[in-house]
Each structure stands twice: as structure tokens, then as C-alpha cells.
Amino acid sequence: MKLNHEPTPFQTKVYEATSCIPRGKVATYGWVARQIGCKSAQAVGGGLRVNPFAPKVPCHRVVAADGSLHGFAGHTSGPLIEKKRRLLQEEGIAFDAHERVMKGQILRP
DNA sequence: ACCGTGACGGCGA
DNA sequence: TTCGCCGCCACGG
Numbered sequence: 837m838k839l840n841h842e843p844t845p846f847q848t849k850v851y852e853a854t855s856c857i858p859r860g861k862v863a864t865y866g867w868v869a870r871q872i873g874c875k876s877a878q879a880v881g882g883g884l885r886v887n888p889f890a891p892k893v894p895c896h897r898v899v900a901a902d903g904s905l906h907g908f909a910g911h912t913s914g915p916l917i918e919k920k921r922r923l924l925q926e927e928g929i930a931f932d933a934h935e936r937v938m939k940g941q942i943l944r945p
Numbered sequence: 946a947c948c949g950t951g952a953c954g955g956c957g958a
Numbered sequence: 959t960t961c962g963c964c965g966c967c968a969c970g971g
Contacts, residue, residue, distance in 0.1 A: 846967090879969090885951070898952080901953070908952075
């Protein structure tokens with residue numbers, strides 16, 4: 837039985853690429869977009885926003901190009917975002933005084 | 946089929 | 959360095 841709507845082919849690609857992000861590192865929306873051959877990072881974000889596999893797919897390892905955290909589990913702000921940062925720290929990701937992931941931890945194309 | 950919206954990215958001031 | 963504007967792609971109504 838289908839408890840939720842099935843993701844589109846595009847979304848499946850996004851989830852797959854996101855799953856490829858190794859633990860202890862993070863990737864940018866643009867990076868994921870490039871992996872799936874998409875020129876719009878915003879489209880990737882739009883897909884993760886409705887991601888029904890929230891903790892299953894390491895979407896918390898996807899950050900903005902400048903290293904700042906945007907959304908998580910459909911929330912653009914709030915305690916969920918803090919949780920996201922917490923998860924990353926637990927995985928060994930280091931943040932600077934600006935609450936941004938250090939560039940060195942970000943996967944680069 | 947069209948339009949508005951959104952977890953972005955890059956560049957210029 | 960920070961702020962704002964525009965362009966970009968996919969989805970839902």
C-alpha cells in the first residue's frame with residue numbers, strides 16, 4: 837500500500853545523489869544538481885522539501901553553496917534546523933562562528 | 946496549458 | 959563583507 841505519493845523520476849535522482857554523500861562530509865544543492873544533470877539547484881531543494889525519506893536520505897548533508905543550512909524536513913527555520921546542525925556536528929562536521937559549514941568539509945565538483 | 950512558488954547560485958554595487 | 963536582483967528548473971493548482 838502506498839502511504840505517500842511516489843516521487844517523480846527527478847526526485848528519485850535527487851535522493852539517490854544525496855545518498856551518495858559520504859558521512860562526515862556535506863554537499864551543496866548545486867553539487868547534487870550537477871550529479872543528476874540539472875542546472876537548477878533550486879529544483880533540487882524543491883525536491884528535498886517534499887522528501888518523504890527525511891532521515892533515511894541524508895538530506896541534512898545538503899547545504900547551501902556558502903555552507904549555511906537552509907531547510908530540513910519541510911521546515912525552513914525552527915528547531916528542525918537546529919536539529920540538522922546537531923546531526924552534522926555529530927557526524928564530525930565543523931561549523932564557524934557564522935553557523936556555516938567550513939568550506940573544507942563541503943564536497944566540491 | 947499557464948502561472949506562481951521555492952530547502953539556490955552567481956554577480957554587481 | 960553584506961545586501962539585492964535576476965536567472966534557473968521542477969511541481970502543484
